[in-house]
């Protein structure tokens with residue numbers, strides 16, 4: 001079973017970091033705001049990734065998931081620019097030499113880039129998750145807060161646990 005994993009807000013806590021930067025600049029954080037769009041397009045992603053903490057040992061957990069063999073993990077991150085793509089590849093390859101990475105241009109849907117059928121998407125964005133569900137995939141919300149609309153996890157480690165499996169089987 002393919003397990004597509006988002007990057008920002010799931011692997012690295014870039015969402016909190018960039019929101020703080022936007023607030024300091026007095027820019028509204030909504031993605032529709034042209035100033036916020038410009039901010040994300042011009043961001044120094046190498047520096048941002050170097051200074052932002054990872055969330056709950058993601059790369060160790062992905063190695064465990066691969067070893068367990070139930071899922072085929074792949075990254076499915078969105079990108080605003082080619083520089084961001086370069087920075088993310090370089091960053092990911094420092095920790096995992098094998099995982100496939102499929103980049104999604106900011107104005108495309110994740111569900112149009114890959115086959116969603118019987119595939120899981122772990123993402124922190126409700127919008128991406130609803131779109132994934134509408135396209136026949138299985139959405140899993142990554143969040144510290146339980147979301148009644150989705151199966152919710154706060155660490156990738158949970159994907160290998162019986163509690164998650166039980167909930168997943170009900171969705172299949």
Ligand SMILES: [Mg+2]
Nearest residue numbers: 006008009124
């Ligand atoms: Mg995200």
